[in-house]
Amino acid sequence: MAVLYEDKHVVCDEDALTIKRYYFPLGKKRIPYADIRRVDEKRMGLLTGELRIWGMGLTPIWFHLDMARPGKDRCIVIDRGGFVKIALTPDDHETVLALLRERTGRSQAA
Template identity: 45%
Template sequence: MDDDDLLVCTDTEFVVRRYYFPLGSAKRIPYARIRSVRWVLLTPLAGGLRIWGSGDFVHWFPLDGSRPRKQVALIVALGRRVKPVVTPADPERLADRLTAHGVEVIRGAPTH
């Protein structure tokens, strides 16, 4: 298991804590369900100031009070309209962990 306080990679799934509103329960995503993960830069207009929820009904940000101080987000494509957007404390480490579990991580995309 790999733990980042809000994000966990287990042997079988990616766990996003404080995902659902209003209770903040976790979302469990088996690695096989993840189509890809896209690395993006956060800006004030592209989710950088969003603490929880969605501004466009497509990108869902789990609760993360430290997001305004972060620069990178990972958008998780699940083949559905709504895509979880996570902001790990160490994006490189999480990307490497997801890749090790067979998840395609697309790096270098500058925006949502």
């Protein structure tokens, strides 16, 4: 299977997104593009994920392990239809956002 994008946080291949360091202690989560209902881009602030290294705070958004997240200001939020959403902070935000939108045909509602 051809890898379209890979960094230390995520892998986008032809069929799915794999999030590295999702589960404790370092387990991966693979999500087929067909399971993704919505892809949003969000700004992060002090209370909305910027300082969250791993896990979930007061909002139902799960963040994978990323020690560099405090230096980032945006995340990509994946909605699979459940209560908890998934936030990604890849090294190349724009490339991963474009790939997810292209592969899923989904984006933030206008």
